[in-house]
Amino acid sequence: MDTVTATRSEPGNRRLAGWLNERLGLQSFRYSVPEHANSLPYLLGGITLAGFVILILTGIYLAQFYHPHPTDAHQSVVYLITAAPLGDLVRSIHFWTAQIVTVTVLLHMLRVLFTGAYKRPREVNWYVGLGLLAVTLSLVFTGTVLKFDQEGLEALQHNKEAAELIAALGSWFSAEFSRSVPLLTRLFNAHVTILPLFFGLLIAAHIYLIKQHGISPKVTPDAVARSTAGEGRSRFDVHLRRLAGYGLIVLALALLFSLVFPAPIGQPGVAGAEVTKPGWMFLWLFPAEEAWGARALVIVPVLLGLLLALVPILDRSPYLSPRRRKALIVVAGVLLIAIVASGVTAALQPVEAHLE
Amino acid sequence: MGSNTVRALVFLLLLVEFALPATAALAHGEPVIAVQPEVVAAGAEITVTGTEMEAGEVFVITLESLSGSTPLGEATASGEGEEAGFAATFAIPTDVPPGTYLVRALTEEGETAVADLSITLPVDQAGAGAAIVRDPSGELHQLERPRTTGQAIVVVLLAAISVGLGFWLVRSREVGS
Numbered sequence: 001m002d003t004v005t006a007t008r009s010e011p012g013n014r015r016l017a018g019w020l021n022e023r024l025g026l027q028s029f030r031y032s033v034p035e036h037a038n039s040l041p042y043l044l045g046g047i048t049l050a051g052f053v054i055l056i057l058t059g060i061y062l063a064q065f066y067h068p069h070p071t072d073a074h075q076s077v078v079y080l081i082t083a084a085p086l087g088d089l090v091r092s093i094h095f096w097t098a099q100i101v102t103v104t105v106l107l108h109m110l111r112v113l114f115t116g117a118y119k120r121p122r123e124v125n126w127y128v129g130l131g132l133l134a135v136t137l138s139l140v141f142t143g144t145v146l147k148f149d150q151e152g153l154e155a156l157q158h159n160k161e162a163a164e165l166i167a168a169l170g171s172w173f174s175a176e177f178s179r180s181v182p183l184l185t186r187l188f189n190a191h192v193t194i195l196p197l198f199f200g201l202l203i204a205a206h207i208y209l210i211k212q213h214g215i216s217p218k219v220t221p222d223a224v225a226r227s228t229a230g231e232g233r234s235r236f237d238v239h240l241r242r243l244a245g246y247g248l249i250v251l252a253l254a255l256l257f258s259l260v261f262p263a264p265i266g267q268p269g270v271a272g273a274e275v276t277k278p279g280w281m282f283l284w285l286f287p288a289e290e291a292w293g294a295r296a297l298v299i300v301p302v303l304l305g306l307l308l309a310l311v312p313i314l315d316r317s318p319y320l321s322p323r324r325r326k327a328l329i330v331v332a333g334v335l336l337i338a339i340v341a342s343g344v345t346a347a348l349q350p351v352e353a354h355l356e
Numbered sequence: 357m358g359s360n361t362v363r364a365l366v367f368l369l370l371l372v373e374f375a376l377p378a379t380a381a382l383a384h385g386e387p388v389i390a391v392q393p394e395v396v397a398a399g400a401e402i403t404v405t406g407t408e409m410e411a412g413e414v415f416v417i418t419l420e421s422l423s424g425s426t427p428l429g430e431a432t433a434s435g436e437g438e439e440a441g442f443a444a445t446f447a448i449p450t451d452v453p454p455g456t457y458l459v460r461a462l463t464e465e466g467e468t469a470v471a472d473l474s475i476t477l478p479v480d481q482a483g484a485g486a487a488i489v490r491d492p493s494g495e496l497h498q499l500e501r502p503r504t505t506g507q508a509i510v511v512v513l514l515a516a517i518s519v520g521l522g523f524w525l526v527r528s529r530e531v532g533s
Contacts, residue, residue: 070395070474071456078487078499088501089511150482153395160393175394176405179471182394245525252518259511262501265487268454271397273482351484 029240034232037215038242041115044108046239048136049203050247051101054254055139058094059192062087066146068188073148074268081265092258093251098140100250102281105136113311113332116320117216119225123312125209130308131202135195137281142191144279148184151276153269156183158278158289162297217320224318274353277346284339286346307335387415387433389461389469399450399478403443406461406469409433411440415461419452419473426452431461450478 010018021027036042065084067076080087109129112118118126141159145152160183163170171177178186214228266276277283288296315328322329387409396402404417413433419426431444454476461469487499503511 069456071454074487078489081499081501082489089507149487150484153476156395157393175392175471176390179388179390182472182474184395241525241528245522245527248518248522248525252515252522255511255515255518259503259508259515265499267483267485267487268476269395270476270479270482271393271395272400273397273479275482275484 026237029237030235032230032232033234033236033239034215034218034228035234036218037232038234038239040246041111042215043239043243043246044104044111045206046243047246047250048101048104048108050243051097051104051250052199052203053247054097054251055094055101056196058090058097061090062094063192066188068146068185070148070182070184073146073184074265077147077149077265081262088262089258092261092263093254095263096254096257096261097250098143099257100253102136102140104250105133109133110336112216114322114329115216115219116225116315116322116325118312119216119315119318119320120312121213121227122209122216122225125206125213126312127309128202128206128209130305132199132206134305135199135202139191139195139199140279140281142187142195145184145187146191147265148269149266150269150273151266151278153271154274154276155278155282156187157271158294158297161294165295165298219320219322221321221323223320225320226318275351277351280343280347283346284343286349287342290349290352304335387413387461387463387467387469389459389471391459391471391473394472395474395476396448397476397479398448398452398454401445401447402459402473403445404431404459404461404471405441405443406431406433407441409435409440409442411435411437413440413463413467415442415463415469417444417446418460418462419448420458420460420470421455425460428459448475 017026062080065076065080065087067073077091080091082088112126112129141155145156145159160173163173172186173183175183212227212229214231217223217226217228277286285297285300288300292299311328315325317324319325385408387406389404389406392403392405406415409415411434415431415433417428417431419428426449428446428448429444431442433440433442435441452475455474457473457475458470459473485498488496489499490496
């Protein structure tokens with residue numbers, strides 16, 4: 001009788017938490033994590049994941065109105081903007097969240113690189129992260145093509161030309177691969193099924209490995225790479241709260257950007273014409289393409305990917321401080337400056353035709 | 357268990373025995389064509405590749421839509437036996453309106469193969485600007501994206517709630533600490 005009275009006298013939120021915990025085992029999220037895990041630089045990966053939740057929800061809505069066929073795709077986007085309920089706003093939130101997620105995923109990778117978070121025992125998670133980066137950029141690329149305006153069609157044509165250079169590996173991008181389904185439709189399938197599936201598998205592996213090894217230790221002059229699983233004065237549920245908080249701030253940013261700058265849609269694509277420039281995340285490749293042709297679109301990203309893959313193999317010292325890893329930091333810094341300079345050059349350059 | 361395995365293997369062998377000739381027969385059945393690129397500008401060229409044909413067969417290539425058919429030219433299959441085919445280039449007339457078309461290859465005997473083709477405006481009509489739409493009166497104008505005051509208020513309100521809740525979660529102290 002006393003127990004029942006005590007339970008009834010508990011505040012509502014406590015009772016709800018107790019009810020949920022009993023059924024869902026939420027208590028297991030209250031494990032220890034280091035305090036620095038809750039700082040913004042160490043939350044960038046989680047913020048990216050929160051952004052993906054927004055992208056999936058808005059993407060499901062957009063897919064109800066989008067028609068993935070070369071002749072109808074652009075018109076269906078115009079319909080979505082002009083006639084679908086909240087279509088323009090939802091599409092703009094999708095677009096701006098994708099921009100923000102691309103920024104946070106790149107910053108997350110740079111944070112991992114500069115804090116040595118790829119070192120033993122986290123090498124495998126570095127490769128999983130590279131896979132996630134590739135999937136994210138592929139999602140951005142396919143998303144750009146889907147609107148099938150001039151920019152989208154040009155992106156597709158560049159992609160097809162680059163794919164021809166890698167022979168059998170690029171055969172998926174040819175008409176012969178499937179005579180019954182246009183490439184645009186297959187890219188839509190990739191955008192909504194294949195790439196999200198890869199993303200799901202990779203993010204599950206990423207989270208599992210973070211749980212196994214814990215967050216990388218805080219960078220101090222003498223800090224060395226080691227597992228921190230089960231250590232720390234903070235808790236994972238606090239980490240999740242902050243992550244959700246930043247996720248809501250991302251949503252707010254996407255909402256405000258969507259209000260002021262609606263997601264762009266150009267004129268219907270004209271095959272063979274080159275009058276646009278790619279999005280900022282691919283713009284840095286523009287000068288390389290001008291110098292070496294379509295093969296630059298294959299060689300440069302592959303080389304950069306290989307360099308990133310070599311990082312844990314070349315940098316095997318246990319130290320995390322950038323001061324004790326000067327060679328790698330200098331090379332990474334120079335490459336980063338070169339990429340940014342290439343992007344700025346491309347932005348200032350007039351549009352050039354590259355397609356053969 | 358052992359006899360079951362043998363029975364399964366015999367069944368698989370029989371399946372292969374019967375399925376393979378059927379597949380081979382299908383492979384030499386109807387002619388097939390592919391068009392590259394699958395999206396092309398009016399006035400540009402396409403390459404039509406034909407396979408599963410007999411050497412010497414002449415195909416008339418046409419561009420078809422609901423509004424009619426436009427002849428593009430002819431192609432003759434060459435090669436050995438029923439493995440013959442062709443690869444021929446054809447120019448799309450500049451006055452073909454944008455849309456979805458069928459490219460059809462047809463012999464005098466009535467053998468036919470088709471492939472989809474999407475045709476866009478001619479290259480010199482490409483534009484980097486914002487989308488242009490036709491209003492009910494038939495006039496063309498740039499796509500407008502006005503936000504009503506009501507929409508703006510709702511969006512700002514939602515953003516403010518998101519930011520407020522977000523900062524509350526980010527700044528909240530550890531529960532129970």
